[in-house]
Amino acid sequence: MIKHVLFPLLLLFLGSGLTLSVSESQPASLLPHAAESFNISYIQLKNAGSCSYMVYISTSCSSPRYTRDQISIAFGDAYGNQIYAPRLDDPNSGTFESCSSDTFQIYGPCAYQICYVYLYRSGFDGWKPESVKINGYNGRPVTFYYNTFIPRDTWYGFNLCNAAASSHQVTVQKWLICIVLGVLLSFWL
Template structure:
């Protein structure tokens, strides 16, 4: 009985060592013109963008966003910036209400920056009607004239995934501890 308990404890302990697939990247194959409108219904999304305290103090660059779910439902806002209103100043946060096709769990987001100032978002948090709020952590300068972001849609089926390597280590440890204890 103690051996089975130890084995289960090792497996559960392994869940704490999950590998993250949250690295950002330049989206070479991302095409904003491929917007699926499977669903004619319109939903409202709240997008909360926090800008880092790194220079520049503000940006006059054009900032766009595209995000969506694993079922090709895509929401696109071609222009979020408004230099006259102080949007995207350093050490600040901005909230946007964006209408778009109704999507399920949001699992990707891309930002597009065009201009010469530069801009370093800290994070982007998106919430919508059919979606739990999700936060994407950038904390890096967005390259100019390129869609840059995250695509976690392969992991969208489970928010609690364990890598094969982690499973293997836990099983081997559990096996050896079964004989040792």
């Protein structure tokens, strides 16, 4: 009798635990935002060039035909490895023209999986990137989709480092729940 009552309750518990873990593993925000406490001086002090990164930046077709604005990029991993390029733009070479893609080789400290990127724009022309793809040294290539104008004089982009860490934590919790429930069910069946 107890087995017949507890078994459906355990299945209900398992189902609600897995549903909760799946909903918690979604990133908090997939939209670019202004960096609240981004410290570029820390990056400059730590930026020893020992690894190479390929960065592919696509400019939107709805961006101005060309920009004379200064464009900078900073990206890194969840462990504090940060890469910074102070100036990617070159108006004489047609960099960041609308409907175009530009490739940059950037050197910096060796990082693990890249989980954040910020762009900085200084000037009056305006610029709208479509996407930024980074091929890193120790991780999978990652693409960040902007498709919005970068505000002037603001670090603007994505920080998914906490989302990646919490997603890993939730996955471990899900496995632990399954193991515990499997052991409990083996006693009742």
